[in-house]
Amino acid sequence: MRYFLRRTAFFVITLWAAVTLNFVIPRLQPGDPAEAIVGQLTGQGPVDPDQIRAVRLMLGVPDTSLLSQYWDYLGSLVRGDFGISYTYFPYPVTHMISEALPWTLVLVGVTQVLGFLIGTVLGAFAAWRRNSRFDSFVTLGSQFVGSLPFFWIALLLLYLLAFLAGWFPDSGGHAVDVTPSWSWAFAGDAIYHGILPALSILVTAPAGWIIGMRNNMVQSLGEDYTRLARAKGLSVRRVALAYGARVAILPNVTGFALALGGILGGTVLVETIFDYPGLGRLLMEAVGARDYPLMQALFLFITIGVLLANLLADFLLGVLDPRVRKEAA
Amino acid sequence: MSLLEVADLSVAYATKNSPPTHAVRNVSFSMAEGECVGLLGESGCGKSTLGTALLRLLDRPARITGGTIRFDGTDITALDENALRPLRWRALSTVFQSSMNSLNPVLTVEAQFRDMFRTHTDMTSGEIRRRTAELLEMVLIDPSYMRFHPHELSGGMKQRVALALALALRPKLVVLDEPTTGLDVVVQKSIMDSVRTLQREQGFAVLLISHDLGTVMEIADRVMVMYAGSVVESRPAGEMLHPYSRGLLGSYADPRAETVDVTYIPGRPPDLSRFQDGCLFVDRCPVALPKCATEKPPLAPVGDGLVACHVAPSTKADFADSTFVRSVRAVAEAPPVLEVTGVHKTYTRRRTSVTAVDDVSFALRRGRVTALVGQSGSGKSTIAKLLTGIERPDTGTVMFGDVPVHRLRGRAMRRYRKDVQLVFQDPFAALNPVRTVRQTLVRPLRNHLGLSEKDARARLESLVDTVGLAPAFLDRYPHQLSGGQRQRVVVARALAPEPSILIADEPISMLDVSIRAEIVELLDRLVHHRDLAMLYITHDLLSARLLADEVLVLNKGTVVEDGPTIEVIRNAQAPYTKLLLDALPNPPR
Ligand SMILES: Nc1ncnc2c1ncn2[C@@H]1O[C@H](COP(=O)(O)OP(=O)(O)OP(=O)(O)O)[C@@H](O)[C@H]1O
Ligand code: SF4
Ligand SMILES: [Mg+2]
Numbered sequence: 001m002r003y004f005l006r007r008t009a010f011f012v013i014t015l016w017a018a019v020t021l022n023f024v025i026p027r028l029q030p031g032d033p034a035e036a037i038v039g040q041l042t043g044q045g046p047v048d049p050d051q052i053r054a055v056r057l058m059l060g061v062p063d064t065s066l067l068s069q070y071w072d073y074l075g076s077l078v079r080g081d082f083g084i085s086y087t088y089f090p091y092p093v094t095h096m097i098s099e100a101l102p103w104t105l106v107l108v109g110v111t112q113v114l115g116f117l118i119g120t121v122l123g124a125f126a127a128w129r130r131n132s133r134f135d136s137f138v139t140l141g142s143q144f145v146g147s148l149p150f151f152w153i154a155l156l157l158l159y160l161l162a163f164l165a166g167w168f169p170d171s172g173g174h175a176v177d178v179t180p181s182w183s184w185a186f187a188g189d190a191i192y193h194g195i196l197p198a199l200s201i202l203v204t205a206p207a208g209w210i211i212g213m214r215n216n217m218v219q220s221l222g223e224d225y226t227r228l229a230r231a232k233g234l235s236v237r238r239v240a241l242a243y244g245a246r247v248a249i250l251p252n253v254t255g256f257a258l259a260l261g262g263i264l265g266g267t268v269l270v271e272t273i274f275d276y277p278g279l280g281r282l283l284m285e286a287v288g289a290r291d292y293p294l295m296q297a298l299f300l301f302i303t304i305g306v307l308l309a310n311l312l313a314d315f316l317l318g319v320l321d322p323r324v325r326k327e328a329a
Numbered sequence: 330m331s332l333l334e335v336a337d338l339s340v341a342y343a344t345k346n347s348p349p350t351h352a353v354r355n356v357s358f359s360m361a362e363g364e365c366v367g368l369l370g371e372s373g374c375g376k377s378t379l380g381t382a383l384l385r386l387l388d389r390p391a392r393i394t395g396g397t398i399r400f401d402g403t404d405i406t407a408l409d410e411n412a413l414r415p416l417r418w419r420a421l422s423t424v425f426q427s428s429m430n431s432l433n434p435v436l437t438v439e440a441q442f443r444d445m446f447r448t449h450t451d452m453t454s455g456e457i458r459r460r461t462a463e464l465l466e467m468v469l470i471d472p473s474y475m476r477f478h479p480h481e482l483s484g485g486m487k488q489r490v491a492l493a494l495a496l497a498l499r500p501k502l503v504v505l506d507e508p509t510t511g512l513d514v515v516v517q518k519s520i521m522d523s524v525r526t527l528q529r530e531q532g533f534a535v536l537l538i539s540h541d542l543g544t545v546m547e548i549a550d551r552v553m554v555m556y557a558g559s560v561v562e563s564r565p566a567g568e569m570l571h572p573y574s575r576g577l578l579g580s581y582a583d584p585r586a587e588t589v590d591v592t593y594i595p596g597r598p599p600d601l602s603r604f605q606d607g608c609l610f611v612d613r614c615p616v617a618l619p620k621c622a623t624e625k626p627p628l629a630p631v632g633d634g635l636v637a638c639h640v641a642p643s644t645k646a647d648f649a650d651s652t653f654v655r656s657v658r659a660v661a662e663a664p665p666v667l668e669v670t671g672v673h674k675t676y677t678r679r680r681t682s683v684t685a686v687d688d689v690s691f692a693l694r695r696g697r698v699t700a701l702v703g704q705s706g707s708g709k710s711t712i713a714k715l716l717t718g719i720e721r722p723d724t725g726t727v728m729f730g731d732v733p734v735h736r737l738r739g740r741a742m743r744r745y746r747k748d749v750q751l752v753f754q755d756p757f758a759a760l761n762p763v764r765t766v767r768q769t770l771v772r773p774l775r776n777h778l779g780l781s782e783k784d785a786r787a788r789l790e791s792l793v794d795t796v797g798l799a800p801a802f803l804d805r806y807p808h809q810l811s812g813g814q815r816q817r818v819v820v821a822r823a824l825a826p827e828p829s830i831l832i833a834d835e836p837i838s839m840l841d842v843s844i845r846a847e848i849v850e851l852l853d854r855l856v857h858h859r860d861l862a863m864l865y866i867t868h869d870l871l872s873a874r875l876l877a878d879e880v881l882v883l884n885k886g887t888v889v890e891d892g893p894t895i896e897v898i899r900n901a902q903a904p905y906t907k908l909l910l911d912a913l914p915n916p917p918r
Contacts, residue, residue: 224431225432227425230386231384231422232417232418232422233413233414233445233449234448235448242444243433246433247433247434250435322434322437323480
């Protein structure tokens with residue numbers, strides 16, 4: 001129990017640090033940053049007074065004390081108020097994020113979990129039948145695929161299956177004439193649009209898990225406890241699962257939970273290539289348009305995502321690996 | 330009918346890039362029900378391979394290349410896994426060589442009993458728990474430990490759990506592969522006592538694999554000696570006839586005797602990837618005949634056992650040329666080189682503090698050896714660190730002449746390090762595998778003595794000569810040397826800067842018994858010829874007796890007994906010293 005409390009406390013502290021950094025960094029710029037930004041915006045075209053207000057809101061009114069600014073900032077975070085987006089004026093940042101989030105969550109969540117499961121199972125099989133033809137095929141195959149640049153695979157799929165064969169749409173999250181709603185028609189359409197980006201993630205995602213799982217499991221199968229399990233006359237299943245895979249999966253699980261946090265950043269590429277309406281594309285647009293409130297909120301989101309993933313990894317490992325609980329206690 | 334019959338069994342490791350290693354060669358033997366057979370031999374002679382083959386647990390690249398194994402009337406040489414499963418554990422169980430790792434780290438002790446009971450019996454959960462508790466009690470472990478995970482148990486406890494597990498289904502044969510290696514002598518003794526008692530009560534047969542001759546001689550009904558993949562002798566524990574067995578026995582002696590002599594076997598075992606005509610031991614044998622090189626001696630009955638040697642029936646080999654003799658001798662008083670006075674050292678980790686060294690005082694003198702004896706965790710290595718200045722004492726002083734070692738830093742410390750050199754426990758880890766002996770030895774000569782490259786090279790030959798190596802060894806890499814030769818290189822490296830103090834931390838514990846005496850002799854010679862002061866750290870009273878003039882027995886950081894070695898050993902007062910003495914094997918010779 002101590003272990004879980006400690007991990008949670010650690011999470012809270014790092015979260016606070018991240019949030020505070022997010023407050024401090026824009027204020028480190030010399031002069032009045034709000035003024036500078038407004039200046040930049042003016043360079044881009046006519047400025048709406050509401051936009052100026054939005055900038056002020058984000059960077060605080062310079063005449064109040066830092067402490068009260070910080071207090072306000074924390075308050076607005078708790079309320080979920082990240083200000084107004086410049087580019088999607090007058091929509092608040094939170095609105096933009098909540099529109100994009102489900103797309104990314106479903107696409108990335110489903111494909112990454114699937115990729116992890118497929119990779120782990122294939123890796124375990126490869127290890128169990130090590131040095132067999134299956135093993136060489138899977139290991140070499142995943143090394144090859146893992147070495148290909150992701151965008152290259154995505155573009156290849158796009159070219160072959162969308163342009164040449166015309167089986168799938170080449171962009172978007174749903175057809176233009178279908179409005180998002182809780183209906184089968186919409187779900188079907190969204191899935192149809194999601195297949196290509198999902199496929200391109202699924203081609204590459206398992207590679208790393210395959211290699212990791214195979215190597216861990218070849219090791220755990222070679223350990224004395226596995227040999228002893230065989231000597232005990234346990235069934236092949238029990239030896240493979242409870243002794244081989246059960247120990248081998250631990251580093252993979254931590255790796256996966258950690259990867260989940262980083263994936264948010266990685267989605268930028270898929271979503272840009274397939275013009276998919278998720279967080280990644282939103283981030284690209286925000287950066288392109290210097291939409292600071294949106295960027296700031298997105299970065300905060302990603303940081304929190306990484307921290308949450310870390311916490312999840314620690315918890316999972318704590319549940320799965322008795323040695324970890326003990327060490328930290 | 331015998332329980333186990335092995336006929337002409339051969340096992341080879343066939344790796345892709347190197348010629349196959351023929352680790353077990355035409356081995357034949359049998360075991361009766363309830364018999365306890367000891368299998369002896371130096372490291373790499375194929376003991377574990379033979380044991381694993383009997384259990385039918387060989388994994389690639391190992392393969393049975395010939396012969397048969399009959400167990401309890403069934404030929405199991407080629408049975409497939411499904412046919413073997415009913416036999417496994419019910420009739421044939423094992424405790425592995427490094428049982429530190431033979432329990433699954435993520436399952437509780439109970440779960441590891443449960444899966445085995447579930448597979449072989451239809452006991453209910455309640456019955457399983459009761460039986461597990463009984464079994465743990467049998468090996469003197471409190472049943473409440475069954476809820477624990479392996480990492481929460483000490484090494485000795487894990488070993489006991491592994492033993493309880495092996496006996497759970499009352500098997501007919503248990504293969505114990507070095508069941509106590511790596512544990513403290515005291516713990517070793519108590520585990521072996523448990524094995525013996527349980528074996529008498531339950532009547533299972535034991536194949537006890539070990540290179541620890543003393544234990545085997547004490548426990549086994551019959552001893553088999555293996556050399557280079559073949560069984561060279563098999564007979565009831567007692568006087569052995571084969572020259573190799575005699576060489577092994579010669580490495581033990583009673584440290585209490587007035588004169589203690591131990592022998593070693595010069596040379597190293599043959600390359601197992603080649604077949605050679607004649608006796609495999611011929612290069613190391615002191616009584617070899619011309620025909621030994623061409624004619625393979627068969628394993629034939631002599632006396633109450635079997636022996637494979639042309640000479641053994643008529644002559645008893647002895648290793649007079651390679652004997653190290655230590656008798657009681659008077660030592661002249663010499664002024665101290667290093668004086669340790671009242672040192673304390675406490676380590677604090679995670680808010681718990683451990684007193685590693687508590688008020689220890691002694692002196693090292695020229696031409697004399699002081700032994701520090703104690704089991705692991707008694708603070709021996711911490712004292713070595715205090716002497717070399719790697720750690721500082723919390724209180725107390727370490728004086729090298731008028732140099733306060735406990736306060737040195739920077740350049741003064743580097744100058745002092747030249748005078749104090751270390752020889753480590755593990756000769757395999759202590760040498761850089763990608764440097765030749767020459768490269769390893771040139772360095773300290775240049776760094777500490779400030780010699781030019783040319784002068785340093787000129788000194789090398791005399792340096793390797795002092796440790797008994799031919800100049801040809803200078804161009805070898807560590808993997809081309811035997812354990813004993815490596816340890817000689819480590820000693821040569823320590824001698825290179827011409828130190829006045831040598832600290833040897835268990836320098837022989839990782840070496841085979843057959844070559845230990847050789848290193849002891851080397852160290853002894855160096856101390857006297859070079860007038861060195863030596864601190865010899867060990868857990869073994871016999872080697873302390875052989876080498877040391879004075880001994881300090883250390884327990885939990887405090888000195889429980891000290892004085893001239895022979896007196897401490899003969900009139901041990903402290904209960905801890907007595908325990909160490911009791912734990913020493915004392916085989917018949
Ligand atoms: N997996 C392997 N691949 C290739 N050769 C091996 C392998 N395992 C062992 N050997 C070789 O087989 C020979 C016998 O090894 P084995 O482990 O049976 O020795 P041992 O008598 O048990 O030694 P020890 O006392 O050190 O345990 C050695 O020469 C060793 O190098
Ligand atoms: S056969 Fe010859 S070489 Fe071999 S052990 Fe006997 S005497 Fe020595
Ligand atoms: Mg072995």
